[in-house]
Amino acid sequence: MNIDLLRQKLTHAARLRTEDDSVPYAFEQRIMGSVRAGNLFRSHARVEWGAGLWRAAISCAAFAAILGAFSLWFPGESAVVEDFGVALENAILPTADEALEVL
Amino acid sequence: MSETKQLEERPCGEAEDGELVPRILRGEESAFEALVVRHQGRVFATVRRYARREDEVQDIVQEIFLKVHQKLSTFRGEAPFHHWLMRLAVRTCYDFLRAHQRNKESLFADLNPGETDWLDRFVAAPEEAGDDEDAARSLVERILEQLSPSSRLVITLLEIEERSVKEIAELTGWSQTAVKVRAFRARREMRKRLGRLVLKKYL
Numbered sequence: 001m002n003i004d005l006l007r008q009k010l011t012h013a014a015r016l017r018t019e020d021d022s023v024p025y026a027f028e029q030r031i032m033g034s035v036r037a038g039n040l041f042r043s044h045a046r047v048e049w050g051a052g053l054w055r056a057a058i059s060c061a062a063f064a065a066i067l068g069a070f071s072l073w074f075p076g077e078s079a080v081v082e083d084f085g086v087a088l089e090n091a092i093l094p095t096a097d098e099a100l101e102v103l
Numbered sequence: 104m105s106e107t108k109q110l111e112e113r114p115c116g117e118a119e120d121g122e123l124v125p126r127i128l129r130g131e132e133s134a135f136e137a138l139v140v141r142h143q144g145r146v147f148a149t150v151r152r153y154a155r156r157e158d159e160v161q162d163i164v165q166e167i168f169l170k171v172h173q174k175l176s177t178f179r180g181e182a183p184f185h186h187w188l189m190r191l192a193v194r195t196c197y198d199f200l201r202a203h204q205r206n207k208e209s210l211f212a213d214l215n216p217g218e219t220d221w222l223d224r225f226v227a228a229p230e231e232a233g234d235d236e237d238a239a240r241s242l243v244e245r246i247l248e249q250l251s252p253s254s255r256l257v258i259t260l261l262e263i264e265e266r267s268v269k270e271i272a273e274l275t276g277w278s279q280t281a282v283k284v285r286a287f288r289a290r291r292e293m294r295k296r297l298g299r300l301v302l303k304k305y306l
Contacts, residue, residue: 002229006301014262019151028139030161
């Protein structure tokens, strides 16, 4: 049997069929009811705000990740100092000493 | 009064789709209702290509319009509204097909007498079996139900609705290459299903 001819005939048969575009009575009321039930009209502004905040949050997270990666790969001098207290003292006291010398 | 303001004040039934969209986004319910009334027939006709049961059809149409409402802010107005709507409709129908893949083998067992008669006539004299008969249409429907969701979608759009590859790519979100590959596979799958049907029935 010629399967290709069968396929062509069946496809042509489907093409001849005009699809039914009738709509059930007052179907738009059903849709409007479900939209109202989901409170979608009022939620548009909220959704837009939410989308904006999410975009901002994603940008912030990406920036923080880049900075984190940068500080891990290029630690700099501060990573050498183990004791934060000593580092703070070294940074502040010389300035205070200089101020006292001026007086 | 500005021209824009005058356009905004047109009754919803007379306003263009592009005018209704910002009104809906501002919360005007009647504008959305007008949009639904205007396009629901077209959406029903599209959905009926993929779902047979009327309750399923209505549920899908409802889902499509809810998605329209939720995603309306992404409509940029660069193309006509009904193109955007059809994209949403076709993708929702595809999701439906993927979620409701039926038992494919059982469907061949119960060909009705009309379908059997049409096949018998085709076997006896292929050229004489009419393709405008109800039996041929219900037979092709049966075959389509047995295809994978992507094959059914691509056969429907490409061969039944006779859309171009570019149009199908826009509707489905697939690349043009993917459409061509899927069309090739879909035709092969359809031939295989038809071959199996003939084998079961006549050998």
